Amino acid sequence: MYRPNKYQTYQANAVFTASPAQLVLMLFDGAIKFLHIALDGFKHTDPLDFNLSIHQNTQKAQAIIRELKACLDPEKGPEFSEKMSALYDYFDRRLQQGNLKKQREPLEEVSRHLQVLREAWREMIDKQNLSQPATAPQPERVGEWSATG
Secondary structure (H helix, E strand, O other), rough: OOOOOOHHHHHHHHHHHHHHHHHHHHHHHHHHHHHHHHHHHHOOOOHHHHHHHHHHHHHHHHHHHHHHOOOOOOOOOOOHHHHHHHHHHHOOOHHHHHHOOOHHHHHHHHHHHHHHHHHHHHHHHHHHHOOOOOOOOOOOOOOOOOOOO
């Protein structure tokens, strides 16, 4: 019987309870993580490990970038969506080039750009959170209670 470990449970809860903006941040984090793993793959001396590490992790980063593109909503921001879509397409092409030719530079370039986007997104979330004060739910009065009986 499969039983998830505590970390997997924590990760699942983080995803299920995250806001849409936080989910996008998680996607950025995932793409950056997989690109770092792919870049570490260039250290392998065994050809199989070298190729598999770069290929598999670059493909995972590409899948996340495609998901980021799919999350764009042209109705809410047509100009923003158009520019980001073109940027994500560029990232996808660069990663494909780097993966096929086993070159570090395209992966490093996309990773740098994703880190800039991730930080901008994080700042946007922080500003949004500051402008919306958190309000705790108020307890409802259910009945009377007396300490004296």
